[in-house]
Amino acid sequence: MAGKSPWGGNPGDGENNEGSGDQPPSDKPKGPKNPWLPPSSGDDRRSANIEDIFKNRGPEGPRRGGPGGPNFRLPKRPGGKSWFPVFVVGLVSLGLLTTMVHQVEAGEEGVVKTLGSYSRTLQPGIKVTMPWPLETVQIENVQNVRQLTFPADGEEKLILTGDQNLVNLSYIIRFNIKDLSNFKFQLAEPIETVREVAEAAMRASVAEKTLDETFSGQGRAEIEERVRTRMQAILDAYRAGIQVQGVEIDKTDPPTRVVEAFKDVSAAEQDADAARNRARAYAQRVLNLASGEAEAFDRVYQEYRLAPEVTRQRLYYETMERILSQTDKTIVEADGVTPYLPLPEIQRRARSSSATPAAPAEGQ
């Protein structure tokens, strides 16, 4: 519609003279030429801008050649009337329709400004307002939970902990709009504000914890809760119209530069466990051996108690039998006779293996 000549076309004689269609509103003896009108190509879908129209119609306004080629002709309309009014009416009604009827989807709300001033908030449904420029509508989804991820670029972001260590921390903030008019009119950059408030709240909350606490599940849960309440308090103080739904710490890691040292702590724990396990295995062995031996002794002793003398003898003979049957024996019979030791024999053995001339058997 912008740039179209508002002066009417030819009076029904169907003569479409070529012309610019942009006659200045001056006293000319001849009527203005009929502006050839292009087929609408999205031109009429744009809501008309009154300012544009009049800027070009002002006395000093620039002259604008009508769109379309100079030789372009529109087919004649039945009845031989000009197309122009049809287009005007069409464009105007289209403009009215798009600026008057609004579909607000479920979970959305729309703020209506009447001549710039906030008038009301639209709830879901098909809603009718006054046309532009009297009323304007901005529709936003208020139920959708939006997410912000930190750090935004996914790079390592180190935060100082209370014990002056550094932790590599990434987290997600989930929020939605709880008051659309505040969200729209209170802050110049609401989303940017949420982001900055989140950073400030997280920084402050981590500074209250030690490094080890940030690694523990409980410490993380506490930080999340602190950040959420802090953020909500700050945003409410700004009257941002935003509800923080949740803060989720995704990971807390040591900085990559020192991660090896942290891994070594885990390795040390493994090592310590291994040492303890080896000791337990040894303990198991020793205890089993002890209880086994004690059990064996108990059994034998019970027998022994039944017939002490005989059992003792039996055990003695059995043992001697086992021992002496496997070894060389020399018995020296008579008193006063120098015992002859078969030394060569012994030496011969000593050559083949280390022989042990034994003293008379002794107990432990």
Add this chain to the structure above:
Amino acid sequence: MQTVWENHKLTIIAVVALIIAVLSTLFVVSEEEQVVILRGGEPVTVVNRFKPDQGFGSTGAGVWYRIPLLDNVVRIDKRVMDLEMTDQQVLSSDQQRLLVNAYARFRIIDPVRMVQRAQTTENLRRQLEPILNSVLRQELGRRTFQAMLTAERGTAMTNIRNNLDRQAREYGAQVIDVRIMRTDLPEGTPLESAFRRMETDREREAATIRAEGERDARIIRAEADASAARTYAQSFGQDPQFYDFYRAMQSYDATFAQREDGAESNFILSPDNEYLRQFRGRR
């Protein structure tokens, strides 16, 4: 159409002129802006100036007028705006360096003064940023490194806000809040030494854990030994004399048995040996 134009030429022109006049006179002031009308560079009217506790819809927003070609309309944001700064190095009272980044939220409460002193919001930001930097430096520099990290706990942020606010009011702006967004250790020595400290901390911890493991292992072994000794004592203590005999027998078995490595024992038995008692026949 032709005839309409011919007959009502003047009327049409008049109507069009009227519309143009109306449109260049009236303008819409939106809910989120304040407007200062300048006539010859001097402010004459303020529309929709910020007032606290005004509900939306009952503000001064709406249609307003100007004298075309004479009045200049300056639109100023009414909403809370953001003042960001670049990272500042602050030296704490205990001589440690820290990179600090903060933001301030401000809004313009006196648009006339703001237009006169700073012209645009961008200019205003340029004026306020160095003020924020120096106020922050001053206030945090009085504190220890540890207190800087938890600046929210003390009066630091309030002082910074009040200081900045006092100076911002000169420009017709009100500072609502100042927050520290980031505190980082500067690259180089401070960061390196923090890393080194973290590393040595962990090394110490690892050594301690390993030592504890060894200690526990020793204790476990000792306890087992003690417990085994108790078991033996309970059992063998029933009859020490028999134990002596019994254990001796076991010991002989273990000592004199034919071993696989071929080491052999040689016995020279005296006839008086207990084992040969029967061998000599009855006497």
